[in-house]
Amino acid sequence: MTFRKYLVLAGVALFAAAGDSMLARGMKQVGSIAPHHLSQILLTVLNPTVAAGILLLLCFFACYMNALSWADLTYVMPATSVSYIMLTLIARFLLHESVSVTRWAGVLLISAGVGFVTQGPALTHRTHPQEREQMTLASGVEQ
């Protein structure tokens, strides 16, 4: 694992947490959408907070794609869940919110999960070179 790869994983965690928070706040501003007015959901992107959330989630998506290009899905998902820990620490020490014992237990469980997965290799299954070659030929793009 190189510094660049750790940076990509940190990007996944940071942008996911920020994007989800903005999206949740934006949807509360928009309010409840009735099941028979499904088309209204498309207009929610006009809300500035929802739009900012989508922008942050696009950054998350770019980092996530990058991480999946060199690591297993079962490595990337738990490794980037460190964002939940960061959010709890920010809530407690920067925003001075009270964090219950149950939440600290949740942080402990997530930390243990992250610890388990990051001790092992990032990649356990390599795409067969022939499969990659076929994909390259099918796309018609020269390297």
Add this chain to the structure above:
Amino acid sequence: MRVPYEWTAIAAVVLTSTTGDVLLSRAMKQIGDLGDLRRRSGLITLVKRIVRNPNFLLGLSAMAVSFYSLLFGLSWGDVSLVVPAASSLTFVSNAAAAKFFLHERVDHRRWLAAVFVGAGVVLLAL
């Protein structure tokens, strides 16, 4: 009345998000390390290879459906239920899908990680 909608949205998020994750992971493995590829072939070639990959396009569509299912979930239900329930269930379903569809070696350590993180997310929301 809203509870069935809430759980339908959660189930839709888990299903479409897992499908999207598996397809995107397969696409990215076919394309190769994006950092290396960008250095070797440049950004334009890299973007072309990504957007021409069928698995990427299918995965992206599944993620878009997942995104709108999440918006519905957030609009109908409490964020404190919808986000942790969908996230924690996705951790476990992804581990199973990665084992069966991506042939990743999901050993006991990775299963434990998925279950611990999923349970931790639920505890954070209580």
